[in-house]
Each structure stands twice: as C-alpha cells, then as structure tokens.
Amino acid sequence: MQSNASLESLSTAYFTVPESESPIPSPWSPLASTGPSFHTSHTTNGKIINVAGDYHVTTSSTVTYPPDRANHAPTGAITRHFVGRADELREIRRVFDLRRVLDLPVQFALCGAPGVGKSQLALQFAEDAYAQGRYSHIFHISASSPDQIREGLAHVLRLVQPSDYNCAGSVEAHEARRWLEDAHPGIAWLLILDSAVLNSVNYLRAHLPRKNMDGDILFVAQSEAVAKALADEGRSTVLNVGPLAWNDAVQLLLEKAGVESSAESIKEARSIVERLDCLPIPIRQAASFAKHFQGDLACLTRLLQEGRGAALSRWDTRLTGYEHTTFESMVQAQFARLVSDRPQAAELLKVLCYLHPNGISLPILVDGARLLLSPATKTSKLSQFMAQFDELHNLVRCLQHISLLRMETVRPTNGEKNVEPLTDQSSRILRIPDLVRKIVRGSIVQMAAESAYHDMAVQIVVSAFVRHKHDPSLWNPFIKHIASLSRWELLLRVPRGRLSLIERGSLFHATQIIVDFHRKVGLEGKLKIMKLEFDRDIKLVLHLQGLHTIRQLKQAFPNV
Template sequence: MTGTALHVLGPLEFLRDGHWLPPARGHQVRLLAALACSPGRAVPVEALTGVLWGGRAPRDPATALQPEISRLRQALAPAGIPIRYTTGAYTLVVEPDRVDLCRFEDLAARGGEALRSGDHARAADLLDRALGLWRGPAFADLTGEPFDSARRRLHEQRLTTRLALAEAHLATGRHGETVASLTELAEEHTLHEGLAGQLMLALYRSGRTGDAMGVYHRVRHRLAEELGQSPGPALVRLYERMLAQDHALDWAAGPRPRVWNLPPANPKFCGRAAVLATLTALLDPAGAVVLHGLPGIGKSQLALRYAHDQDLRTVWWCPAETPDLLDASLSSLADELGVSVTGDLDRTRIAVRRALADRTGWLLVLDNAADLGHLRSWLPDTRTGRVLITSRNADWEGYAKPLAVPVFADDESQRFLLAHVGGDPASAAVLAGRLGNLPLALEQAAAFCRRTGDSLGTYLDLLDQRGRDMLARGRTGDYDGTVATTLRLAFARVAHDDPYAAGLLRACAFLAADDIPTAVLRTAVAGLDDPIGLGEAIGALMRYSLVDRRGDAVSLHRLVQELVRAETPAGQRRDLLTRLVAALDTAPATPGDRHSPHLAVLLGHLDAEALWPRRTAGLVCRTARHLDERGVYAAAGRLTNLALRVLDRAGPDDTAGRADLLSELGRTLDRAGCDLHSARHLLREALSILDRAPGDTTLAVGRTLSRLAHALHCADLTWEAYEAHERALVLLRAAPDRVELGHALAGFGTTLWWSRDLARAEAAFTESIVILTAERGPDSSDVAIARGGLGTVLQDRGDLAAARTQLELSVAALRAAHPEDGDAHPDVAQNLDKLGYLLRLTGDVAAARDCHGRAVHALERLFGADDPRVAMALTNLGLDELDAGDVERAVTTQARAAALFVEVYGPRHSSSLIARGRHGTALLAAGRAAEAVEVLRAVTEDHRNSGGKRPDPELGRALADLARAERRAGREADAAAHEHEAAAELAGVLPESYAAKSD
C-alpha cells in the first residue's frame, strides 16, 4: 500500500479500504493522536492513560488500557499500521513517509536547505508541497496535553515554513502572489517584524511603495502601543533603503552570480577525515569555527579542503594576518558583492556585513588571523552563513567555536610520505616520528626529496648528520625545530645552487608574504636587475617549494619568512632593509595600493631595528597620499602613524622628515573629515618644526600652510583659513613646484568664494587652471576640479551660461579620468551636485533633480548615508523638490540633511545653518507655519551667536522667511521687525544665485 496512511495536520484520519475515516470511538481518536504525536517512538503507558482518563485513571491503568489498544489495532490493521508493545510503552510502527507530520518536517527541512544554498526554485517547490499537507489546525478538535504543546510547536513550524516560502517566491520574482499570502499572515501576526519586512519588500517590488511604507508605520505604531518598543534595526534599515530607492532591493532575474576566490585545491591533501567530520558538524548549517594549533600543523590546508567540499555560491578566502591585507581582501569581496563604498572603508565593512546577512549559504575563510582585534569590524552575523578562521589563538571571545587541529596520526604521516616519495615503510615511519608528524615538516621533506631525487633514507641520514646542531638552535618563536631543520636544509641547497635566489628569499622575508612585485625585488637584490637572472632565481626557489609565482609577483609562506629573518645576520639585515626602502621608493606605480602592505610590514622591521633610512619619510608620504586620494583613509593613517613611531624610536636628526609625516597625517585626517581638530594640531606642529629646520623649507612650509588653510576652512574658521592661504601662496609662488601652487590657488578660491569675495575667487581659480593645465594637461582631474570651483563662482556672479560650460567640462573630464567609477567617484559626484544647483537656477528643475539624485546616490555608496557630503547634496535636492512642487518630500529631505549636518558639525556650523534654514523654508511652503517659526527662530539665533562671519545672504534669507512664517502665524509685530532686519542683512548682497558650500 502506498500513500500517506495517517493525517494529523488537521482532523485526525487514517486509511482503511481506500478511504480516509476517523476511528470509531472517542478513546481511539485520542489514543491514536497521542501515538501519532511521536510516530515510530515509544510512548509510556502512563502518558497514554493520562491522555484517556486524565486525573481519573482506573485503579489499574495498564490493564484498562489494553482493550483500548486492542480495538485501535483492529481499526488500523487494514491500513497496515501495527502497534508494538515494549516494556511499559507502546509504539505506533509506521514509515515516516506515511505520516503527514513526518513528511511535512522532512519537506520543510529540505526546502530550508535549498533556500540557504540559493536554489530558490527547488526550495519553493519543496516548501509548497510541505504546506500543502495541512488541512486545518494540527490535531483539530483535540484538547489538553500532549496535543496543545504539539499544536503550538507545529503551528510555529508552519509559520516559519510559510515565511521561507515567501522568501523563495521573492527570490524568484513572484512578488504579486506573495503579497496576498503575506497580507493574510500579517493580519494574524501583527507584531512579527520579519513578516512585516517580507510584506514590505513584496509590495515595494510590486510597485506599491506607498503601501510598503504603510506596513512599516502600522507595525511601528503597534509595537509602540502594545510593547513600548521601536522596530528593530533590520526593519528600520529596510524602510530607509526604500526611502532612498536603493536599487539593491530591486529583483533581478536569474540566480545571483557566483562569488568565489578559493586558491586551487591541494592535490596532495590526505587524511584528516575525523577533523573534517567534526568541522562539518560544527558548521552545519551555519556558525563560526576557529581552527587553532601550532604553525605548520595544517590549519590552512584543512580550511581549504573544507571550503572546496562545499557546494555554495559565495565562498571567499581572505588572508587576515595584518589589517591592511584583511582590508584589501574584504574590500575585494565588497566589489564582487557589488556593495563597495569607494573611499570609505568603514562603510564598506557595514555594507559587507549587510550583504552577507541578506544572503544564505555563504562561507568566509579568514586565514592566519591573530585575534578579534581589527577583524571585529568586518565579522558578519553567522545565522545565515559560515565563518571559518585559522589561527594560533584558540580564544575568540565566544564568537567562534574552537576546534584544535592535531598533528597527523602515525599511519597518516607514513601514508603521506610513501604516497609522495615512495621507498621503505620503515624509513617512512622513522622519519615521520623524527619530524613530529607535523604536516608542514612532512611536506617540506617530501618536496626536498622530489626536487633532489633523494630517498627517504638519504634524507634521514642528512637529518642525522646535521640534526642535533640544527635542532639545538633551530627553534624560532613558536615554531617546532623540525620545521626549521627541513627549511634550513632547503636553504642550504638553494644557496649552493643559486646565491642570487638566497638573496631574493631574504628580500621576500621582510615584506608582506603575498603579491610581492618582482619589480621591487629586481631593485632590492644586487645582481637581479636582469629579468632573465630574476626568473632563474625565482625558478630555483619554486623548485624547493619556497615561493609561488603568479604573473609579476611572488608569494611565500609566512613560516618561511620568519625562519629566513631569524637566520639573516644583523648587519646584512640592516643593509637589506635600507635597500628595500630604496626599491619601494623607486618602484613604478601600480594600480590600487599594491605597495602599501609591503611598506607597512617593512616599517615594522625598521622599528625593530631602530633604523630610519633618509628616503623613508618621502616614500610613506607618497604612499599615504595615494591611499587617501582613493579614500582609503584608515590605511593611510595607520601607515603614517607607524612611520612616525619608527622615526621617534630611531631618533635621527630628520626634522624635515618628521614635519612631512605630520603634515601628511594632518592632511589625511582633514580629508577623512573624522577629526578636524587633530588635523589642525598636527599641521601646526609640522609648521613649528619647519620653522626651526635648517635649509630651504619654502615648499614644505607652503604646502603645509595650504593644507592647514583647508582644514581651517572645513572647520568654518574662514578668516583664519584666509590668512593661512595668503601666507602659503607667498611661499609657493617662490617655490619650484607649480602643481602645489595650482592646488593652493584652487583651495584659496574656495575660501574666497565662501567668504563672498567673488572677484578674487574667480581670479584664483582661473590662475589655478592655467598653471595646472600647463603642468598636468587640460583634461587632467586637477584642472577639472578647479573648473568646478570656477563654475560656482561664475554662477554666483550671475554668468550662468559661462558657469554651466565650466561645470559640464569639469564633470566630463572627471568621468573620463575615472571611467571605471561612473558617478561613484567623489570628485564626479560632488561636481554633479554643483552642476545640479546651477541647472535649478536656470529653471531646468527636472535636470537639476536628476543630477542631485545621482549625486546623493553616489555619495551614499562612497561614504555612507550619514556623511556630511551626502547631506550637502541632499539639501540641494530638497531645493529641487520644493521648486517642483513636491513640498512634503522637500520637508523630509531638508530635515534629514539638517540632522546630518548637526550630528557631524554641530548646530552652528555654516552648513548646518544653511540646511536648517532650508528646512524652515520647506515647512513654510508646506503650510506648517508654527513649525517653521520654531525652526527659523532657532536658526537666526544661532546665526547671531555663531561667533564667526557667516555668508551674508543666509541670515537675511532666514530672517525674511521667519517674517513670512510669523505673519502666517498671526504674529504681525514680530514679522514687521524681522522684515526690517532681513532687509538690512540682504542689502548689497547677491540674491538667490548663492550656491551652497560643497567642499
């Protein structure tokens, strides 16, 4: 007989004579249901008698139960469902696929696994079949225990399955039909935030954004009224993303592209079955595990094997031994996921965590991590995926479950050696014991034999001849001496075969382990400037498995690096470090920040040696400048701080170098916008050093003064900025570096524009363009940025046609300079913002709104939604919305912009005052006069108390709007006074063409 034989997901039924019929008597119904709660499992007699008679059980319950069991057996016999008795218990013997409860749980579990692995179509089929088994409430018409508990548990599983089915439907584009089922569920579960989020997304993707917003507000009100709580961060974030029309919420047909960067699988991997089984169990279906143990014990190879065994669409391998390598690798993951926030590493971290939270069935491998430390800011929630960490450290503060990786068992070691070298099993057993069964030592031994043709016995003889002496002084840090012995034997052969290869290995040992450019090594190692000789040296190292080569870069194991460093004599080490500084200093530029991880590692070695080669400061400054121009401010700051520490420790008489580093660090903090006070302090300290420094410091002082002026300008210290600019320009006009002069003039032009000295601002920008065109070419990004500044000045002078020409040239040139970024480059986005403001003034509100909308979107991607650069584009967008008649949206936009400025700069910063005033204007346009009065009164009061000279039109406009709001609110006397005051403020200044600061 086939088909389901027993139904409990609804009224209780069983099959007899081909028809579903209920048991004939009430006791049989309750007895069958009690056994069906646990099909295939023994149910004690006491539990069954309690179900039938409760507290009024017969004197001999077991005897009284027997005839009831007998009658039920007869009723179930035609369906082929026996009841078996074991001591003190009865079991309903039924195959799981013949019970709808078991089939439901199996289908739901398989559907959930398919959903986590990204197979949404299969998941939808399985989950739909699971839900189709329900015919009503579980154990319908049955009350009391165990039915009430079972019913609650099953109904919770049913809800979870319905939500999973909705997720699968949303992933396959079935938004419309999902809305109906989710709406019904939402009416039953009014406080379920996960359900509300799914319904919002289904409505949003169905083009019903307003209804989606309504769901959010209903849930928010109910949570507040019934629980006194606010929605959780996930639901709030979804609401904000819908408000921002985040394209990542849109549905795209087809599966997500595979995100996968695993290194090749190791064909020599063997053994480890028990550890792999334990690891698989710990990470199934999600979670975090740290593989810990001695260096060389095989943690990374075990993680790699596990990763290759997983059938997942998102698998990412990340070197994690230093912050820079971690940041670089996970930034690449952000690029692959499509969530990279160019120029803002902190926002990229948040974006990666959110992107992984939105996916299911992913694996992130963090290789060779020390502790949580810097890693903490990247780590995702592991409820939807898996994190596998390899580390020497077992303590991960509860984030990851520890799993100790043991050495090979004796038989595993012997099988490994015999499989890869062959020979005598007895020699393999002795050698494995001698090497402590450490996987890296075994691999090195096998590699040596393969490369040299030596047998295991010969290798063992060599080890015996030199082993005692080598082991006695061969331990370095946490390394086992057998590893050192194996590697030293290889080093001896390399030095004998190719001395240049030995020098190359030493140079690699003092840089980051991965992606070492061969161009750097050619300069650093004497005798390897010939590409043929370099190739032969790398080949020699590859023959002993000491390095790997990929294209124009080599990599080597960190254990090899540390042992080589320990074996390098002090004098040779100091000379090599100096040569490496020179090599990085003269190496050709590379895309991205390829050299910065090597420079960071090299600075650590210079620190240990208290060594400071003269050209180090210039190298660090150029690298840091390159990093912060790409927006990688954190890495630039770490690099410069480390260089300062090395300089302090070494203590040479290099005042100019210290001043340069302080100036660079101040510039980085200023551009990052994270600590303007510290930026000013560092730049002033640099100036103090340069004032006392011997020799010609004209260029350095001028450059640092120009940077200080920019930091002062951003901090709203306009007149101090003005004075610093003028001093800088005097010096830079006398210096040979015309590019620095061009940059300084552009910075001065911005300050002059901001302080309303438009004629001089135009002259400064024009001179900057002439100089930078001569030095960098007419289409360079430097010239384009200066053109953007000139455009805003011409706009405010009333020459809108000339301003438009300059701004359109600026945007076009910047896009051409950064073709891979589109709008998502800081300079492009900010000049789009300027162009949008101009277009609004010309009356082209639709084009202005498009420009500002694109600028907001790009700046949010680059810097995150809470950055003041986003706020400036937002407040300009709010002006477009007001002009277009979209008044309520303008109120919302201006309120958000004002809140962002106040949060970052405080209420009296000029940008905060502008946005707050515009918020008041929007409230007035929306007919909310009382609110407008309150906002505008606070703005005018803060204008007066701000302590510095503000742009003339802003206070006048705020006063004029306040007067209008007060008149509408019936406050005629106040309105008349403020109208008079506004007229006095606006006398002699430009009207509406004044542009918002977008520095």
Template sequence: MRKTLHLPCLLLDRHSSNADFCGREDILERLATELLPSNHIVTDSETSLRQFALCGFGGIGKTELAREFAWRYRESFDAVFWVVADEIAKLDNHFQQISLALGLENSSECKSQVVSREVVKEWLSNPREDISAPDEFVQPGQTGPEATWLLIFDNADDPMILADYWPQGSGSILITSRDPMAKSMFTRRPLGLNLAPLSKQDSITLFNHLTSVSNEPEGDAARKITDVLGGVSLAISQMAGIIRRQELTLSEFLELYANHEEHTSLYETKFDTNLITYRHSLSTVWAFEKLKPPARQLLELVSFLDPDLIGEDLLMAASIELFSDGMQFKKSNYIEARSELLHSSLLYRDEQMQQISVHRLVQDAILTTMDNEKKELMFGQVAQILWGDWPSAMPKPSKDPELPKPKSTGGRLHVARWPVCASIYPHVLRMHQLWSSIPDLAEATNLLFAKLLSEAAWYQKERGRTKHFDGFFDTALSICESSTHADQQALLADIHFCLGAIAMDASDFDASRDHKEHSLDLVSKICKELGTEDERLYLAYAELGISRIQDKRYEEGEAHLKEALRIRKALGNYIPRSGDANLGWSLLAQGKLEECNTLLLDSLAGREKALGKDDRESVRTGLILYALGNLRAAQYEWDESFQYHQRAMCHMLATVGEKDFYTANISHKVAEHFIRLHRNEEAIAMINGALDIWSVDPAAHKNEIARTTFLKGKLFEATSKAQKASIALRVACRLRKEITKEDQDSKSLTMKDFDEIVAFWAR
C-alpha cells in the first residue's frame, strides 16, 4: 500500500532562529547558489547531489552560519535535517530520529539504529514523497514526485566517519568541520571554503547589535574592542554578554580589559600549509573569574556533559546534588546561575525543549582553569549521577555492591528503558573523551565508570550495533583488569557475558565460547562464596549452554540449560524464556522429540498464561514458535510446521519489525516452505527480504548472507534460471570459503553445509 511521508519535515537543533545573527551575507549567498535546488543545473558529467563544506577553527561561526542558512531557506526544501556529526553514536541516533520524523518507520519498527540509518539513506537517495507506491501510479517516462532535502552534518571534525552515512542521488549536504579536507570528501573537486574571521564592518555590526551602541565615542570603543577580538564571532558574542551582564560602558570595559595581565596573549593566529590553527587565552576572553560562584560551578558541571543536548531536569538535579553545601544551593540558585551564564552568552537555552547547549571551546576553556584535584572530584560526581539514573540491563549483582546502584536492574532486552538510555548516552560519550586526560582517578571512581561504560555499550548492542561500541568495552576491561576493588569480579563477569552474547550474534563462535566460560567461572565463584544461586548464575549457565549447542556438544548444552532452568524456577515467578527454546534445540538435535515437544508446548502455554497469546513483550515467544516449527518438520508434519513458522514470522514482525535479524532468520525458514510448496515467487520475495536485512551490516552477517544466497541459487537452479543460479551459487561459495577456509564448489555443498556456519537458532 502507498505510504505518504510526513512532508514538509523540519528537524533542526533549535526551535527558533538566532535573532542576533549579523553579517556573512556574501557567504549565505554562496551557500544559496551551491545548495538551493532551484539554483543548480545538473550536467551529464555531474552528480545531482549538491554539497558544500564550511571549514575553520572553533568559534569562527561555522555552526551559526549553517543554522542561519537552514532557517532562512527552510521553505526551499521539503525536508531539512540537522545532524551532530562528531561521534558515530550521535549520527546513528540522529538518523533514527529522521526515520521517525519522516514516517519511514514508526516507533514499533524503529528498533535497530543500523537499520534506520540504511532506511534513511535509501530515502535520501530516492526521495519520493510516498513509498511503496505501485508502478501503475507512475506515468510512462516519469519517475514520480521527488522531495527536495537539505542534510547538515555539524561538527564533522573527522569527516571520514561520514562515509557510512553519505547518501547517493539528489539532495543538498552542508558540512561544518575544523578539517579543511571536508571540502574534498566524497567529491572529485573541492566544494567549500575556509571561513575567515568576520570583516571589520561585520564585527562592528554584530558587536553594536549585541550591545546596543548608539553614540560615536562608544562606537570608537567598539571598533577597538572588535579589533582586539580579531573578528572571532564567538568571542565578540561573549564579550558583549559580559558587558551587558555587568552593565559596563564600552569605554569602561575596554579600560578594564586593556589592563588585564594576559591581554598580550589574547589572540594569536598562525598558518601552516594545511590548516588554520587558532589559539588564544580563553580564560581572558570569557573572564571566568568574573562569574559568581554558583555560575562558575554550573559551568564546570556543563563542561563534563555533552555540549549539544543537556536536559535541564538532569542539569538542575545534578546542580542541587553537587553544589549544595548545607542549604546553600537551591533550585533558585540554579536558575540565577543559569541566567548569568545565558546573559554572558556562555550557554544557550532551548526553552521549548528545556535543553541547554554550550560551545565546545567554552568547555575546553573552563577545563583549563580547573586543577587536577577539582577535575577528579567533578568526574567522579558526574559519573555517580549518570550511573544513578541509568536503567541497568544486567540483573542485580550476586554480592551486594559497595559502589552506588543504578536506577533499576534486570532490564535486558526491555525496550521501555531505551529513551532514558538514549538521553544519558551522549554524556557517557563526553565522559569517555575526558577519562584519559584526568590522571589519578580514585579506584572506586574508575570502576563505577567502567560499569557505566559496559551498560552503555550493551545498550548500543540492543539498538543494532554489532561490532563498534565507541571503545567502551575496551576501556571497561582495561579498568577491571588493573582493579582490586571488591566489585571488580562481578563487573568483569558482566563484561564477558555481554561480549559473549555479542560475539554469538556476529557468528564469532570461538570468541563467544571463551567469554561465556569466563563469565560462568566468575559468577559461580561469587555465588559459591555467598552460598546462593541467582539470576546471574541462571544467565551464565544459559549462555554457556548456547555455545555448547553451537559446538555440537549437545549433552553438555542440555545439562547447562537444564541447570539454568532449575535455578530460574527456584527463584519464583517463572515465565518461560528463550532458554526453553534453546533447550528444545538441544533435545531436537539429539532426537529426543517427545521430550522436546512437551517442553516447547508447555513453554508456549506458560507464556500465553502469563502474557497472553502472541504477546509483544519480546522475541522470546517467537523463538519458541520457531523451534516448534522445526520440531514439526523433523516429525514430517509439514503443514503444522509451516503454521508455527508463519506464527513466528508474524510475531517477529510485530515485536522487532521487518528489518531485524530475527525477522531475517524466520524469512529464510518461511522461504524454504514456499520452495517445498512450489510457490517460487513468494520464496524469492522472502529470500530477498532476508538478504536486504543481512546486507545492512554485511561484515557482521557474512555467514547468514552466504547461507541465504546459496538457498537462492538452489531455487534458481531448480527453476532453470541457469545464469542467475550460477552467480548466486558462486557468491555463496566464495563467502563460505572466506569463513571456513574450505575451498568447495557448489556441486559438493548442500544446505546443511551452510546451516552449520550460522547460529543454531537460525537453522
């Protein structure tokens, strides 16, 4: 069915334009010439993609210029998207927000950030005003209506990370970056400019606008001040803020400023062959020493958080918690401190979204004024606040921890916690950037931070990332391995548990086994010392049982999973989970069909009793249905097998959507049924759907791609499509050779050979 998108769509970082923007009219005209759809005529030798990069040092005004262009010309585009591009995790989050805002996915489908990224790129490359439109709606010789769009990558200081987010086709892309190489990324000729400081006239215009200068003597002082600030828009804006806040005349400010002992180091510019570098005494420019103590404390706190989006609920709660000395710091103190910083142009506030933002240069500057002791104290306090708000995926530790506890525990795979995790994650990124630069952190602070990193990395796994976790696991492991803290063993067990599950999903079965064995050893030791059995021990046995089944050590897998279920049932309030399905796979592999049948039917009935038929709590019911379908196939009850697999398909679509790898698994299985029934067109549709899902992250799903491509080749072969069959089989065999190092041709291989290279629950 035709699906109309939400157009026009405006997704910017702020809900209003900057009323104080002045100057740069020549640059704005250049941007309009390069990026507006109506101003660009495509030749046969050019791509229809329009792009331009604004490069220059921090504070020169790149972001404000891009923001002004977006607001001024927003009606020239059907869609405008603002994407913060300094971290991969932020790029992923923004692309997911674009998918939701456009209506490409709804909230129930929007599970995997990797999938959302590809969905958005696909639309940007072919920006139809509606999707899934039948061909008969398009007239001959026409391609249907296309939407115009502007995509802004802000703060792309490492432009290479944009490669996975760069669309093809038509549209306009504007980049802001400190790296001048951004002008030549993804294009045959440089497209962009190195942004120079404001001209003298634009500097004076901006300064006069911000300070409301009206008489000639003050105008002369304004010229002197803007001269010494060198046309740096951020410095001009914030000096004007200080003048307003302290109610100084320009002459008074200039007199005070000229006498400052660090004035000579205010502004120094030097050039090299590739990059303009800008250095100045930031403490002089922003006069932090003039701030009242509450404002200074608030600014120090902000310097440890993500600069782009700081929720005021978090900021206010953290301020009251950190800076209360008895009854001194109250909510009213926070509001007063915030006002001082806003009036000084050190912070920006989005009143509609109740969010604060700060320039990265201001963060860097305030950090340079803090000694190591203060940095260590603040880092530890902020880590505690973020950890206290984090909804943990891991169960409650076996041993009561000495360190503070998170907001909640035991939320693994629970999608309801994702919005809270998403709001905290950017701050974890910022803390991770700072961690290596702060020496001598206390052991307890380091380990608490490692806990936060481990949880944040697992959250990224739940959102669809398979291999790259922003270095969080590496840092957490390095902290753990050098720690002697009482909580160290429990955290190490969690990290190995997470890495084991992640490696299994990525078909790295050897690494998965090693991590799971290590995790079980650690948890068993802790529980033995305590004389208890708990949720963590259950999970450790269940995960190792999965690896044993994958290794074809079915009896051991059965034993581990039965031990896991015994522990889980003893804890009370038992609801069947995926562990029951995995035990069913072990029994099925050993030919224990009756025991398998009883287990799976009881498990399905148990979930239906607790959660209702075809619940949407998680994919666990779908996994049980999947296993039942395979059991019925082993019993040659093909109709019932097909029914269970179709139910599993419906369940996966309803819980994780049409782009998830669980959906791809069952699509492959349903395709096998269609082939058996000679419903070949439907089989091809299912196969192609599965391959589309795997291909979103081909490096992580090479095994699955090889297997499903082999099935596709066999179907082509059976339907006398020799050329297509040859290509598909050749690709499948090449991929299998890369995985197994075995060189075999398609005639000597069977589906069983390809089944063995994927996780057993996908067979």
C-alpha cells in the first residue's frame, strides 16, 4: 500500500486518465438538477470544490413584486354599448355591503338565459367597484370545468407572489386559496368565477376560500340551480338576470346601429327589440346587421315580420366581446351536448318548440302524454317520461341547467281562474325564448325531416283537449296551442310531401269542436268574454285550415 502519495500526484493522476476511458458526460439541464442552485455573483474569495456537480455559477435575476392594487378581470371585454342594469348593479353592491359578523367571504351568484349579459354585468361591477376603491385586488376565473378552475387559481397565485416564488404545480390551487384566506390587512379582494356549470360545483365547494371577511366571491352561471348551490344559504344572494328593460334595449339598438333617436326610430326599434326578447346579444347582432346596411332598421323589421329572425342569430358576434362566434352557434353547441347527455330532454325541447310562444303548463303535458300510453299504442320513451311528473321535472331540470327553457309561476287573473285543467299545478308554465325556438327547430326542410316532434306535440295537446271538450270553460289554455300547431301543419305540408293523416285528423277534430262552439256562442251572456279571448286564435285557425281543407279532411275521416 502506498501511504505517502502526495495530493499533487493524486490530482495529476485523476485528471490525466486517458480520454477514451472517461465517460461521456450528458448535457446539463437545470430542470434535471435535484439539488439546490446557488447564486455566486457576490462571492469574491475562497475556492469551492463542487463534488456533487450541482453547483452552477449563474447571474442573479431581478426579483419583481406584485402591485399593491390590481384589477385582473378582463374589463376590456365590456362592450362599448353597455347600457342599463342600474338595478342589478345596485343589488350586487347592496349584498356585498351587508354587515358581516363571521370571518367569511360573501358568495353572490348571477344566473340567467344565454345572451342576457351576465358576464358583462359582472365585469361592469368589477370595473366600477375597483374605480371606487372598494377592492385592492380583483381576479377572474373561468369555472366551466374543474381543470379551468385549477388553472385559474394557479394563475391567481402567480399574480400575487414575487417573481422568484416557486411552488409545485400540484399544490398551486391550495396555496392560492391560502393566500385569499390569509391576505394581509388592507387587502380586499373580489373573485369572479364565470361560466359555472353543474360539473364544477363540487370542485368549487372544495377549493374556494372558507374565511376572510374582506373577500367577496361573485359567481356567474346559466342555471339557477347551480347558482343556488354556490351562493350563500339563507340570504338573498342569487340574482336572476332577465332581459333588458325595453327602453335600455331600444337605446342599445339605436346606439349600436348608429341610428339617431327620434319618435319614429324609437317606435320601430321597440318593435324589433320585443321580437328579440330584449336580449343584449341578439340585439347587438341585429344592430350590427342594420349598421352594415347603413343603419336601416326597416331591413330588421322585414326579416322579423317574415319569420326570418334566425338569420340575425348567425351574424358574427366576435367584435361585440361575446365569447361565441354567433348566438346560434352557442345554442347549437348546448343542444348538441344535450343530445349526447340526455337525449330525452333534447326531444322534449324539440316538441315544445312547436307550441305557442307563451308557453304550456306542466299538467297539459302530463295529461296528454298519459293518454298516449294506451296498451295498444306504441309510444316513444319520451312519452313515458312525460307521463310522470317526477320524470318530466327531471327533463325540465336538464333544460333549465343550460337555460334553454324557463319554468315560470304564473298567477291567473280573475278572468282566468279555474280555466286551466289540473289546477293544483296550473301556474307552472314552460317557456322557451322565441329566438332559441327558431334555432332549435331549424329550417323548414329540417323540420319536415323531423316531423315526428310536431306530430307528438299534436297528439299531446289534442289528447288533453278532447278530454275536456264538454266543458268550454277549460278550453282557454289549449286554443293558442291548437292554432300554433295548425299553422305548422300547413307550413310542413309541402316539404313533407306525404301527410301524417292521423295528426291532421286529430287537429281537424279539435279545431272543429272549437269552431262549432265559436259559431254557436255569439256575443251573449257569460260566454262573451271567452269568445273575445278566442276570437284572434280562432280566426287564425280558420285562415290556416280553410273550408276546402275541412271538406277534404271530412272525406278522409268520415268517422271523426
């Protein structure tokens, strides 16, 4: 053993090993390093022997710190023509201003139909509140999926930490929640969670901050059920955002179209916005369409009067700040997901699109569907679902989650009391916005190819009506639907080619009952009011059916 070897000889021997015997080092990457890195720009003396190979001479980077105040919400997406919503903005402020006893953030939710302007309202509140100094920090996250929420919280963490802060990706969402819960005194934050959906509810409940009275959380969702699941319980913390007030809708249309306000233009604009259900996005589309034609509102009026309003929903909306290319594409995307996830709910929506725009009561649907379930009749699975209140409510709830349908409670006036059948549920009305109805129905050719939905609507309404044919006091809710179905029956005759004789015979039977009664009643006695209510719809039925059609149907159905 050689014990007296010098350090110099050992070093020389080590560093003079033949090159062929030395292993080829792999290129170094800082991402592959498992040990710590050291900045050495401040080291002036001494020598370091780097045995582990994890010491690297690097230039010290400049550390930046987040601002004391910042609005990270995309308020630049607010349309230049944002109008109205003063009452809604006031309500949001009122709830967030309530006195707080517990160290908890207030959770408030906006819900409403697609295209109604919920996201715009949330961003407008954020901009106003930040300008007023209410919040020091405002954050905006998409809540359309758990992954989007996770990425959004991670982004929040990166916004509030110094540039040299490092955190494992697996705990970024948790650390963001900790920052929101334990924010320093003087920090007041608002967290906006946009596009919240049913699949995101559980993740939001698990990962949102649970304390800090200096924080506010504002949810935006289409579904009222989702909004209620996320907002604070026991307080008025859900705001259903409805259509614009007609005067605000008119202002939006005129400003966006570049039309000067006058008594004449206001009158025409009001007619247009009412046909568009006073929805901001369709109104912006219509205004953009009119502006393309030098501010001609008459072109909009013609389109809507001719029943071609769906063409406006295809007008490109990318310059309006709307997240979808067109309003039509948004509705179609939602309907496609519905067909995939709950096909019976999609079929129900198709059936309802042929009924009168004022909506139909749940009892009429159930009553008519039950009458279709005779042992000798082969019925669809949809009829079986509709014939039971609990199953029908499940389908309706699916449609409500994506706001393609509204279930409203309507209190009958004195003249309408005891008119609806099944009075225990008579005030529950299903309604679909007119523009949504047009998009879901599609073109006349598509409707002809899918005529089974029209036929099912006929079967349901007529079956329920004939049950009450001996009591005219119960006819009022049926008249408008029979008139609407008769109109569609006439429109579908040419493209369908081969008529559905059973459904045509059913419509004729129901129509003939009403027409015969209408001719007998006159304007006398207690039935005068009822006759006046029926008059408009009866005239429509007579116009559509025509006496020659009735004669033809009598020949085809001598026993009806």
